[in-house]
Amino acid sequence: MxxxxxxxxxxxxxxxxxxxxxxxxxxxxxxxxxxxxxPALSPAQSYASAFGGRFEMVDQTGRTVTDQTLRGRPYAIFFGFTRCPDVCPTTLSRMAALRKQMGADGEKFDIVFVSVDPEHDKAKDIGGYLDLFGTPIIGLTGTDAQIAQIAKAYRVYYAKVPVAGGDYTIDHTASVFLMDGEGRFVATIDHKEDQKVALEKLKRLI
Missing domain, CATH: 1.20.5 (Single alpha-helices involved in coiled-coils or other helix-helix interfaces)
Structure with missing residues (x-):
């Protein structure tokens, strides 16, 4: 070469x-x-995406409700069960009272109740229970898997607790989650929180 x-x-x-x-x-x-x-997510954006997500449930009328169904209006979502002796009826009564206190603005957000007791709370049971509070409330139930999915999305704790006689009660997260019209987390209302503070949070929500 x-x-x-x-x-x-x-x-x-x-x-x-x-x-x-x-x-x-x-x-x-x-x-x-x-x-x-x-664009990097700001701390506020990261916090807003920490709660909520996809789910598919059934309301008290038998209609399928998903996270997309609730889009377009802010909503306050609470997890409990119809046989709850104290926190659940107290919280729902409080939400109804706050809505009434807001006047016309109280019609600008939805109240959503998710039962974590599918064994006992059927759609009809939930409908009759929610009628007691004198204000429109969307009641949701589903299979064990569906409830586990929505509870995971909102980071909600719930667990059966056996009681005498072979029955059970349920321990569960007692906070109300406030979500905006895009399904983003805004704030919580604690069941022991001052009424004026809770009212201001709802006003900011809408």
Whole structure:
């Protein structure tokens, strides 16, 4: 092989290597720019996405209700069961009273009750229970899997607790979750929270 041939081969090899380096540099730069253009979630946005998500349930009329069904209006969602002796009826009565206190603005958000007791709370049972509170409330139930899914989405705790006679009660999260019209978490209302504070939160929600 001649010296000229060897030099020509080395020159071609150098060109190929430099082209490869240039392509790698351009690709890395493009990926960097794409990452820079993606907006980072703010702490508030991250917090807003921490609660809520996809679910499919059935309301007290037998209608299928999903997270998309609730879109378009803010809502206050609470988890409990119809045989709850204290927290559930107290919370729902309070939400009904707050809505009434808000006047016309009280019609601008939905109240949603999710039963975590599918064994006992059928759609008809939930409908009769919610009628007692004198205000429109969307009642949701479903299979064990469906309830587990929505509870996980809202990070809600619930567990059966056996009682004498072979029956059971249910321990569960007692907070009301306030969600905006896009299904994003806004705040909670604690069952021991001052009424004025709870009212202000609902006013900000709508």
């Amino acid at each position: 001649s010296t000229n041939t060897t030099r020509s081969g080395l020159a071609r090899l150098r060109i190929v290597l430099w082209v490869g380096v240039a392509i790698a540099a351009i690709t890395s730069g493009a990926l960097y720019l794409l990452r820079e253009r993606e």
